Amino acid sequence: TGTPTLIQRSELPDPHRLVGSRLHLHPASVVAGLFPQKLESWKGRPQSYQCTELLEFSKGSNKRVWLVPAFAHPAGVSSILPGFGFEHQRYMEHYPQMAAVTAMVHDETRGRVKPKGRFGVAIDYWPDEADRQQIVLGLVASAKILLAAGATKVVVPTVEPIELQSASDANKLASTLTIERYNLNITAVHPMSSVWMGERPETSCVDPSGRYHQLDNLFVADTSLYPTSIGGPPQLTAYALGLHVGRRLVASLG
Known part of the structure; x- marks a missing residue:
C-alpha cells in the first residue's frame, strides 16, 4: 500500500x-482449537506446515484456499479470538491448550488503495461472493483438521462465537455461515x-x-x-x- x-x-x-x-490481500480467517492437554503453541516455529489440498491456480477455480498454522503471543491471539468481556476471557484462559489454523484465500477480488490525509492510507476492499465462499470452505477445513488432531472444541471468530465439537458440526457450517460485513473476523497481511x-x-x-x-x-x-x-x-x-x-x-x- x-x-x-x-x-x-x-x-x-x-x-x-x-x-x-x-x-x-489474501483475505483470511483463523479458527482456534481447544485441546485437553497443554500444547504451548507459542514455542517453536509458528508456521511449520502448510496444506494445499484446497488450492488450485486455474482462473475461476473453486479451490483457492491454503491452510497454515497460525499462533502468536497472547496479544496477537487475543485479537483473533471472538467474544467480549468474560466470554473472551474464558477463551484466553485456554491459551496454553490452544492451537490455531488460518485459511488464506487466493483472492480474485480487486480492491483499491489511495492516500488518506498527510500520511494515512485508505483501502477499499471487500471480498466478492466467490471469495467469501472460499473463506467459508477454509474455515470448515481448518475446523476439521483441529478436531481430527484431538481438539474438543473449535471456535469460529464470528461476532457471536460459533463453537464446533465434531466434523458434522463443521459440515453444517458450510451451509449456514453467511459472511457479511463485520460479522466475521477477517485478517489480511x-x-x-x-x-x-x-x-x-x-x-x-x-x-x-x-x-x-x-x-x-x-x-x-x-x-x-x-x-x-x-x-x-x-x-x-x-x-x-x-x-x-x-x-x-x-x-x-x-
Whole structure:
C-alpha cells in the first residue's frame, strides 16, 4: 500500500488511472482449537506446515484456499479470538491448550488503495461472493483438521462465537455461515498487486524490468508488482523480484 500512495501523493503521471486499483490481500480467517492437554503453541516455529489440498491456480477455480498454522503471543491471539468481556476471557484462559489454523484465500477480488490525509492510507476492499465462499470452505477445513488432531472444541471468530465439537458440526457450517460485513473476523497481511507489472502502459503500471511506464528513472521492487494475487506466502517471490529489478536497474546505468 505504501508504493501506490507514494506515487499518488507525488502526483506522478498516471494517465490511465491504474495505480492503486488492483489491490489483492489474501483475505483470511483463523479458527482456534481447544485441546485437553497443554500444547504451548507459542514455542517453536509458528508456521511449520502448510496444506494445499484446497488450492488450485486455474482462473475461476473453486479451490483457492491454503491452510497454515497460525499462533502468536497472547496479544496477537487475543485479537483473533471472538467474544467480549468474560466470554473472551474464558477463551484466553485456554491459551496454553490452544492451537490455531488460518485459511488464506487466493483472492480474485480487486480492491483499491489511495492516500488518506498527510500520511494515512485508505483501502477499499471487500471480498466478492466467490471469495467469501472460499473463506467459508477454509474455515470448515481448518475446523476439521483441529478436531481430527484431538481438539474438543473449535471456535469460529464470528461476532457471536460459533463453537464446533465434531466434523458434522463443521459440515453444517458450510451451509449456514453467511459472511457479511463485520460479522466475521477477517485478517489480511499480504497486500500486493497495486502497481503491477506488464508489457503495455495502457494495462499495467511498470514494465517487465520494474521501470515505471511513465518515468524513465523510477523503478518499483516490492509486492505491488504482482499482476494478481499469488496464492502463497509472498516473501520469496518478493526477494526474487527485488533481485531481478536490481539487476535491470544496474544494467540501465551502464
